[in-house]
Amino acid sequence: MHKDLIRVYEEQAPNELSHFFYDNAIAIDQLIQQYESWNLANMRRQLQRIHEIKRGIRVLTGNHGWTDIDGRDICYQFLRPGVPAINIEAGFTATRTQAAGEFVINITTTGIQAWNYYEDQLLQAYTVYEPVIAVQKTILQVSAIAGDEHDKIMEELLQVYDFLQTLCGQVQGYKVTVPGLSQS
Numbered sequence: 001m002h003k004d005l006i007r008v009y010e011e012q013a014p015n016e017l018s019h020f021f022y023d024n025a026i027a028i029d030q031l032i033q034q035y036e037s038w039n040l041a042n043m044r045r046q047l048q049r050i051h052e053i054k055r056g057i058r059v060l061t062g063n064h065g066w067t068d069i070d071g072r073d074i075c076y077q078f079l080r081p082g083v084p085a086i087n088i089e090a091g092f093t094a095t096r097t098q099a100a101g102e103f104v105i106n107i108t109t110t111g112i113q114a115w116n117y118y119e120d121q122l123l124q125a126y127t128v129y130e131p132v133i134a135v136q137k138t139i140l141q142v143s144a145i146a147g148d149e150h151d152k153i154m155e156e157l158l159q160v161y162d163f164l165q166t167l168c169g170q171v172q173g174y175k176v177t178v179p180g181l182s183q184s
Helices: 004-010 013-023 025-059 111-125 150-169
Strands: 067-071 073-080 083-093 102-110 133-134 138-146
Touching: 004 025, 004 111, 013 073, 025 067, 025 073, 067 111, 073 150, 083 111, 083 133, 083 150, 102 111, 102 150, 111 138, 111 150
Parallel strands: none
Antiparallel strands: 067 073, 073 083, 083 102, 102 138, 133 138
């Protein structure tokens, strides 16, 4: 029934949409309710899994600085004096068959200077994905793991944590060049 509804919708001319919505209001409401129910169930499962992972990674690292963003993503921020902040942000995405189908681990920085500070080391260590710059945030996906592989998720999170812990401990100098202001 809903596939027919979508097919009919796609066949409508823009000036006929109000008739379509009027004629199919009950079916559209039912579809929206089913989607919202499905989405809520997925979110609850992801929240449960993030809670489990946060608890486990705190034990593995011995660090209670792990937090979550609205319960949906787990994150850890490395803050060291004299070193730009760098973060681990990770969470689940739903797949066609599982609410917590894939666990994605990202390394993020805020501001281009922070990214420039770490870029060479990160791109040497994590070569599978390209970084994405979104406004003031640079996101480097470092891993995507099947959501049901709990041990592998914990292992990967620990590996990224250890790598960044070491990286942040290696204070290095960096120079920002501003055209017209910087001296050679």
